[in-house]
Amino acid sequence: MKKKIKFFIRSYIIILFLGIISCEDDCGPFPNKFKISSLNSEILQIEVLNEKHQIKLSEIENNSVSYEKYSIRTAEIKTYFAYEKSKMKNIFIENSYACSPAPPKTDEKITNIEIYTNNDYNSMNQSGQNINQLFDVLVLNHFSSFPYYEKFDLIEYINTNPNIANELIFVLKEAPENNDNFIFEIKYYQNGIDLNEYSFVTNEIGIRKE
Numbered sequence: 001m002k003k004k005i006k007f008f009i010r011s012y013i014i015i016l017f018l019g020i021i022s023c024e025d026d027c028g029p030f031p032n033k034f035k036i037s038s039l040n041s042e043i044l045q046i047e048v049l050n051e052k053h054q055i056k057l058s059e060i061e062n063n064s065v066s067y068e069k070y071s072i073r074t075a076e077i078k079t080y081f082a083y084e085k086s087k088m089k090n091i092f093i094e095n096s097y098a099c100s101p102a103p104p105k106t107d108e109k110i111t112n113i114e115i116y117t118n119n120d121y122n123s124m125n126q127s128g129q130n131i132n133q134l135f136d137v138l139v140l141n142h143f144s145s146f147p148y149y150e151k152f153d154l155i156e157y158i159n160t161n162p163n164i165a166n167e168l169i170f171v172l173k174e175a176p177e178n179n180d181n182f183i184f185e186i187k188y189y190q191n192g193i194d195l196n197e198y199s200f201v202t203n204e205i206g207i208r209k210e
Contacts, residue, residue: 031079046071064206075167
């Protein structure tokens with residue numbers, strides 16, 4: 001009986017050791033932090049497909065688009081390692097998590113986003129003024145468990161002092177007073193590691209009221 005117990009204990013230790021080594025060799029290390037080191041922006045036509053804010057993006061044709069489908073997309077991320085992987089893990093205790101790393105996180109915060117236009121959008125939102133109150137923002141975090149965009153009023157979103165996102169899409173909430181050509185300038189500010197501010201000027205696009 002004692003021999004059987006000793007054999008079982010030795011077998012358990014060997015399996016445990018091999019499991020630890022196997023998981024460490026095959027699964028990792030993984031990035032556990034992300035930061036924004038640069039941003040890219042573009043203007044696109046947007047179509048919201050369902051109530052979960054899954055979307056379809058396409059090129060704007062004929063240099064003209066309805067205000068409801070006009071969008072400015074800004075995205076770029078960089079992942080990195082903030083610490084070394086742990087050397088010893090119990091494969092049985094952490095079996096359900098083995099080789100499934102937690103999503104990378106960030107400590108960087110968005111501090112402000114301003115938007116300006118070259119033409120008067122309406123009598124209350126004129127050229128040279130910050131008109132970010134005219135925009136909603138669709139926020140995408142690639143590392144979250146939700147593969148769709150969350151929608152916020154842009155000013156309310158800024159006021160939450162949010163962590164940086166992997167992707168932001170700015171969409172207009174109301175039509176211009178007149179069909180006209182517009183150029184928008186995005187001024188983005190964050191408390192970051194590599195990047196603290198960024199600006200982008202769009203191409204001139206005709207925006208229609210309907």
